[in-house]
């Protein structure tokens with residue numbers, strides 16, 4: 001969030017939208033820290049109703065990345081977190097983001113690079129079968145950069161954020177809260193859970209979360 005704010009330069013008088021906002025945590029954090037006017041769109045009514053119940057200051061609307069129902073030049077920042085691999089028409093999304101941004105406005109796509117996917121900890125450590133599945137699902141960073149340039153963005157740059165933490169409770173893994181765990185075989189899943197349980201007997205499991213932020217500027 002710190003990097004999203006410092007690089008975008010969003011402040012009190014800015015407008016920002018999160019595409020695929022889910023339950024609204026990121027857009028709400030941006031509003032709380034900057035006081036900017038905020039919108040969040042998502043096609044899932046279930047996610048949106050949870051978001052609306054939690055955060056009253058955000059304008060949540062049902063919507064899809066490929067058709068943004070907002071005027072030209074409306075936003076200072078268009079961003080998404082962990083959404084780009086769900087989109088069926090990325091060039092249409094980048095085109096809409098470009099149209100709805102002011103001149104000089106920023107787009108930020110927060111996603112996982114191939115390197116991040118290969119070094120996910122604990123996911124790739126205990127469930128190595130998730131790596132190939134995820135590499136197939138996530139678009140490459142160079143491909144995304146090319147698509148952004150083709151839709152009229154310039155100054156395409158990337159940066160990575162990383163934080164370390166430890167877990168003693170693996171219930172979220174048992175419940176397959178991470179979508180990659182629903183895409184591997186039952187045997188691979190069971191092996192991973194067994195490995196986590198074994199290592200937990202000697203102490204908490206070390207984890208690292210990493211995200212790549214891919215930036216562009218509207219000409």
Ligand SMILES: C[S@@+](CC[C@H](N)C(=O)[O-])C[C@H]1O[C@@H](n2cnc3c(N)ncnc32)[C@H](O)[C@@H]1O
Pocket residue numbers: 019020021022023024025026041042043044047063064065066080081082083086087088
């Ligand atoms: C992994 S969740 C991320 C939610 C939120 N950004 C976060 O990080 O907490 C992916 C989100 O993308 C949304 N999504 C899927 N397809 C979409 C589309 N075509 N346009 C916009 N959002 C979409 C889903 O409904 C879901 O809320």
